[in-house]
Amino acid sequence: MVLDILFNIAMLLSLSIVYTTHNLRRLKAGPLRNLIMGIIIGAVGILIMSRPFVYQEGVFFDSRTILIGVSGMFFGLISTSIASLIMIVFRLFIGGSGALTGILSILCSLGVGTLWHRWRYPKLIEEEPVARFEFYLVGLVISVLEVLSFLTIPNQAQFEIAKLMSIPILILYPVVIYLLSLLLTIQLREHTLANQLRLSEMRFKLIFRDAPMGVTMTDTLTGKALEVNQRYLDIIGYSREEYSKLTWMDITHPDDLAIAQEEFELLYRGEIDFYAIDKRYLRKDGSQVWVHIAVSRLEGTLDKRHVHLCMVTDITARKESERALYYANTHDPLTDLGNRLMFEEALKQHNREELYPMGLIIFDINGLKLVNDAFGTEGGDELLVKLANEVKIIGEEKGTPCFRIGGDSFAFILTNRSKQEIQELIKELQGRLNPIQVQNVELTISFGMALKYDSFMSIDEVIKRAENDLNRSKLSENPSSRSRAVNTILSALLEKNPREELHSRRVSELASRLGAHYGLSLKEVGELKTVGLLHDIGKIAIDETILNKADKLTTEEWEAIKRHPETGWRILSSVGEFGELATYVLTHHERIDGEGYPLGLKGDAIPLQARMIAIADAYDAMTSERTYRAKLSKEEAAKELKTHASTQFDVALARLFVEKELSLVWEDL
Structure with missing residues (x-):
């Protein structure tokens, strides 16, 4: 008896091993898979039932309950129900007095196994720990239910059968269920791990192939790629075959190779597991591409080779943007010279003992503001660009950088130069740059210098000394240079509009004679004569088409005309000798009633000369x-003066002009 049961159990285990190692798990989960598995389990059950231990005709024992129980635990309700149905049909076909008992034991095993599957199998799938003694307990419950099913055997034979079979069933069945469940658990874990590995490999291949960045797997010892994706080949411009003959060192820019190899050596020696750097690759066509690479070691390769993974991102556009941004931050947009920031960085870089003495030359344009006021910022910009182009040439000749460090200030940095050499360079600069001309206006340039002989003097002190020397040079500048500039501006205006020349000369004569009639001193009359010549100098900044326009002026054009007193004031106030006269130019369009421009002065607040x-x-x-319009006669003009006296003109001065200058009777007008 025992040998038959052991044989039955051995066949069950062997069939289970064959089944669990079968390729059926590749079938997609669904009704077909459940049906096929149910049929296979049912077939195994029939095989088991074909070699039972026969107690008497119609009463026999086998390990079908083990099969149904374990099947329910691991394959679920549907497959196990199909298998159970097959075995029930087969048992009914065999017949006998123990048929009901056999069917009942099948159903009990089905119920216990599927209940465990419902509540505990998901934990096993999720790889959560499941106590193995649960398998034994399930087997024990199934065995107890089978023993209890003996009570359904008729003819009072149940007691003898229970006495004969209970001990073997209660001892062997739980152990077999435990072992078989353990075997299937191992198979399940191996299957899960295999699926995870396959999924991981598939994901890695997809990521490797379709990654938006370049990816390479490289032999660490040889530097040759074992695998590369298409994006990497696109970045470097080589075909897969061409790159297979190269190493990563072959395509690395020579200037970046040292730092790349340094990091790589640390990785190879195991001192670091990862590094990331920016470097340049040399493409097949000879061009350069900036890349960001992230390199890490790959552990546990099957062939035990040292392999590293490199992820490559093309950052050429970013580098170009960074370079453009750095250039914009360190260069003057107008002159394309280095700006103040770059100047200060260059000073720090040159502040080394081997470069001493370090010389600094600072220079600026005298009267740039005057040019801006007269010709607008376009005139000033033209002057600055002209000067910048000249100093660029000189800087290239002398091998020294030039910077624009302020509005009209420039600087040279010189190294390993003596004081005499720098003074000779300044003399050469004065000869080549002075005077500088824009729109027929000649301006001069002043220079200052300082030397740094050792590390004890700070950079700020060097700059301060050079600026002080520049200021001393400005004090010794010829005072008449700006006066010449003003005269040149006036000449430019008169040349642009000849009518203005005749008008200015007539106003000058009329105003000076009025001043004499009023009783001004000879000096004051002379100043008034000069103001008459200069009163419209601000019109130099007005477009010639507006000055000569025959039609009525637009609002914008009239506003441009009204700005000329302020422009004239800015031009003249920059020259010391014209400082007071500038105020008269500024206010010569003010009205007695306060409705004039540009300040809206009223009455005696307007200077007498204005x-x-x-x-x-x-x-x-x-x-x-x-x-x-047509011109007016002397009498008509005098009448206009009287009409607008006390609103536009000073009454006393208007009357004095009419009576003394025009020889007309005020009351007769």
């Missing part, structure tokens, strides 16, 4: 031919 210029200016305008 009130005189206003009368002379208005009278000459009325008695001169204009494109937009």
